[in-house]
Amino acid sequence: MKSSFRIPNWIYECVLGLLILIAINKYFFPENPAFVSCHPHPYLFLILLIACRYGARSGVFTALLATAILWFWASPSASLKVWEKLDVTIVHGLIFFLTGGFFGHLRSTHIQREENLCLQVEKNEKRADELTKRNNTLQSFSNELESRILTDINSFTALYHISKNLERLDVSEICKNVPDIIARHLAAEQCSIYLFEDNVLRLSGSYGWQDTLNFRKTIPLDNSMIGLACSKKISLSVRDFLDSPEEISFMGESIMCAPLISTNGTLLGAINIESMPFLNSTHASMSIFKVLSEWISQALDNAMYFELVKSHSIEDELLEIYNRKYLNQRLSEEFARSKIYYLPLSLALIKIIPFESQNHRSRLEEIKVAVAYLRTQCRNIDILTRYTEEIQLAILMTTTSDEESIERTGQIEKELGSMLPKNDNNDRLKIGVASFAVEMESWEELIKNTEESSV
Secondary structure (H helix, E strand, O other), X not given: OOOOOOOOHHHHHHHHHHHHHHHHHHHHOOOOHHHXXXXXXXXXXXXXXXXXXXXXXXXXXXXXXXXXHHHHHHOOOOOOOOOOOOOHHHHHHHHHHHHHHHHHHHHHHHHHHHHHHHHHHHHHHHHHHHHHHHHHHHHHHHHHHHHHHHHHHHHHHHHHHHHHHHOOOOHHHHHHHHHHHHHHHHOOOEEEEEEEEOOEEEEEEEEOOOOOOOOOOEEEOOOEHHHHHHHHOOOEEHHHHOOOOOOOEOHHHOOEEEEEEOOOOOEEEEEEEEEOOHHHOOHHHHHHHHHHXXXXXXXXXXXXXXXXXXXXXXXXXXXXXXXXXXXXXXXXXHHHHHHXXXXXXXXXXXXXXXXXXXXXXXXXXXXXXXXXHHHHHOOOOOEEEEOOOOOOEEEEEEOOOHHHHHHHHHHHHHHHHHHOOOEOOEOOEEEEEEEOOXXXXXXXXXXXXXHHHOO
């Protein structure tokens, strides 16, 4: 068994140094044993070197060994008398111990400080290594997370722009575009949108249904996944039922479904994914699906509210004149009045034929010019309204006979026709006019006669 005891280096140096000094003393200064009469003493230099290099223990040990050599070699007098000088050997021994102890203590303090600093440096290096490893790990996590965040940001940015495009205030346009959006961003193979009408969900738009006949076009709020989603007003996916004891019917018609809820909590409809790759059916896809359903709900709610307001409006927003609904209402009232009191009544329909390459903006500006002119020609009791896309404008001329209406429309056709640019020297303005006759049964007959005269 090996011993773990190891003699310190400073013992070898101490013994070697003293042997060298003894050899020098023996061969070169034999008359001065142990350098007893030397000032300063050579042993003192060795003690000082050992103490300043290795500390207090080595300094005291060297001083003790040097004193022992000095004592036995120089043979001092051991007697001590009051008021007498101490023997030089004793003085040297005391100086040896004081020098070795004092300078050794200073060196030991410094060595302890160095060791503490080394331990602190070592700890700091270990800590730095740990922090470096941790930083590398966090950096790798950060890079991966950044990559995922950028991917999600790109996805959500695309969805956000699409959601803005959905805000067209047209329910039919929204229902037409939603399935394509879901298919594009969630890799859905078959998907659809339903609107809630008469307590059932009615299909309003779909993607990938061309050759599929086994999906329902009307769905009650039953025990199917989409029925449960609308009843509970929560988004569901097929993963929610893998470990669930709850049984549902029509499992195969839904992979993911989400209700469309208005701001006041009313059910507007639902979006449904009937088919998609299983690997794409993830929590991330479900999160995007939920966000998308919220945006579609908002767009659909705004569009439905706009249509409701529009249905009660009597003005056309673009031309700032009355709309067709108001024309029908007033025409029925005026027709009934004419029928009872035999008052004259005429209707003129004005058609402006567009250029072949005319854009929508130019077309709208041209119609606005025509409206501005017609306002100057209409009396206070006349009613200027929007009619249709093909026949743009209508004038309901109350208390106006057939002869007067022909005269007035002739002037309008002449003046307004001269204001409009020609199209290959062809007139672009056509005006049809018809008047009330006693034999007419309804106001729709007056409209029919006016439309025929404008062809």
